[in-house]
Amino acid sequence: MMKQxxxxxxxxxxxxxxxxxxxxxxxxxxxTPDYEIVPEYTNADTWKAYxxxxxxxxxxNKFIYKSSTADKAAVDRWNGAAAIWCQPTYWDMAMNxxxxxxxxxxxxxxxxxKQLCDDLFAGNKAHYANFDFDDNNENTxxxxxxDIMWWTVTLARAYELFGVEEYLSLxxxxxxxxxxxxxxxxxxxxxxDPEKGLGGGMFWQWQPxxxxxxxxxxxxxxxxxxFPTVVAALTLYNNVPTGRTESTDSHPSYQTKxxxxxxxxxxxxxxxxxxxxxxxxxxxxxxHGNGNPAWKDHVYNQASYIGASVLLxxxxxxxxxxxxxxxxxxxxxxxxxGTFDLLPFETGAEQGIYTAVFAQYIAMxxxxxxxxxxxxxxxxxxxYGWANRDKTRDICGGDYTKLQVEGDAVESYSASGIPALxxxxxxxx
Numbered sequence: 001m002m003k004q005x006x007x008x009x010x011x012x013x014x015x016x017x018x019x020x021x022x023x024x025x026x027x028x029x030x031x032t033p034d035y036e037i038v039p040e041y042t043n044a045d046t047w048k049a050y051x052x053x054x055x056x057x058x059x060x061n062k063f064i065y066k067s068s069t070a071d072k073a074a075v076d077r078w079n080g081a082a083a084i085w086c087q088p089t090y091w092d093m094a095m096n097x098x099x100x101x102x103x104x105x106x107x108x109x110x111x112x113x114k115q116l117c118d119d120l121f122a123g124n125k126a127h128y129a130n131f132d133f134d135d136n137n138e139n140t141x142x143x144x145x146x147d148i149m150w151w152t153v154t155l156a157r158a159y160e161l162f163g164v165e166e167y168l169s170l171x172x173x174x175x176x177x178x179x180x181x182x183x184x185x186x187x188x189x190x191x192x193d194p195e196k197g198l199g200g201g202m203f204w205q206w207q208p209x210x211x212x213x214x215x216x217x218x219x220x221x222x223x224x225x226x227f228p229t230v231v232a233a234l235t236l237y238n239n240v241p242t243g244r245t246e247s248t249d250s251h252p253s254y255q256t257k258x259x260x261x262x263x264x265x266x267x268x269x270x271x272x273x274x275x276x277x278x279x280x281x282x283x284x285x286x287x288h289g290n291g292n293p294a295w296k297d298h299v300y301n302q303a304s305y306i307g308a309s310v311l312l313x314x315x316x317x318x319x320x321x322x323x324x325x326x327x328x329x330x331x332x333x334x335x336x337x338g339t340f341d342l343l344p345f346e347t348g349a350e351q352g353i354y355t356a357v358f359a360q361y362i363a364m365x366x367x368x369x370x371x372x373x374x375x376x377x378x379x380x381x382x383x384y385g386w387a388n389r390d391k392t393r394d395i396c397g398g399d400y401t402k403l404q405v406e407g408d409a410v411e412s413y414s415a416s417g418i419p420a421l422x423x424x425x426x427x428x429x
Contacts, residue, residue, distance in 0.1 A: 010188030052394035063123025088154035227304035233264030234311035281327030307361035355417025
């Protein structure tokens with residue numbers, strides 16, 4: 001069970017937290033429940049946080065999200081629109097809001113967030129080249145493999161929730177686009193076919209934009225494409241009909257149920273061997289050829305590994321997958337978040353969204369696999385993040401150890417984390 005003690009280096013000062021030398025040894029302090037330091041969030045707070053996120057960061061005319069509260073509109077990649085790969089996570093949040101409202105029996109909210117889900121799909125489709133995955137312009141098109149695969153996952157989830165055939169069709173089309181490449185664009189796909197001497201796994205970048213040559217075995221294979229590919233394959237496995245006939249096309253637009261499972265297992269096995277320290281649960285950021293993995297901790301890589309492991313465990317019943325998920329979650333909680341027992345804030349471009357990605361997959365581990373030992377850790381993050389919000393706008397920042405300065409610009413990436421966690425973790429669970 002996660003140790004629920006107060007910060008070793010945080011004091012409550014005038015309603016905000018500041019770094020100090022309150023206690024150099026947190027182990028020496030007696031157990032103090034979080035709610036004696038910061039208030040526990042309520043279910044009403046969840047809706048307040050999510051409404052504020054949408055009020056300040058959703059472009060209400062285009063129904064895609066802005067990069068920052070400082071942006072007046074989400075014009076395009078260079079002018080105010082949040083990153084293409086982050087938009088599906090915001091759609092995930094809307095779907096989770098819909099499911100939460102439905103579970104609470106709130107018909108009005110259920111209808112409201114169903115409409116938001118519809119609007120977000122339509123808005124993103126209109127903005128991102130009508131979901132033409134062969135359109136590789138670098139402004140409102142598709143130019144990196146993982147950008148597409150994050151959408152593949154969320155489109156499959158949307159089909160699972162709403163049963164809209166277009167969602168499934170686009171999800172399968174985008175999966176095939178990443179795996180096999182595009183005859184129109186001229187890339188050979190993300191899949192590094194070991195039978196062609198490419199070493200296995202998934203390449204991150206398609207080359208025709210910057211380099212006319214195809215990927216080679218020593219090119220980058222990032223965790224952010226490999227584990228999302230597994231999540232996509234298994235989510236599609238769970239949703240496509242049985243009894244399909246295998247396509248004989250060179251670039252098939254669909255797979256059979258069995259093919260999705262086989263592809264997910266294959267990429268997972270490669271990624272664990274090449275990108276995971278199986279003794280600790282740490283996920284590397286990338287690997288190039290036979291070089292050493294880039295051991296740099298990122299919460300979203302831990303998260304997608306957890307999700308891939310959970311989905312394979314549920315599909316196969318093989319305990320090794322659950323063990324991997326638990327080890328990865330433990331590493332995230334105890335090592336990456338060990339300084340203050342809070343998820344770290346990374347300040348690089350778009351990195352603030354990592355908590356929102358983590359929310360999706362830690363919830364799967366907790367609720368689908370009955371691993372409730374992570375709930376206190378999750379709620380600790382919510383309590384501190386919410387307590388430190390900008391109380392004028394009810395917007396949370398990405399650093400849960402610091403008070404969000406009222407009126408300062410806040411990126412949608414950073415602001416998404418706490419409402420994403422709240423939507424998936426009601427206070428009564």
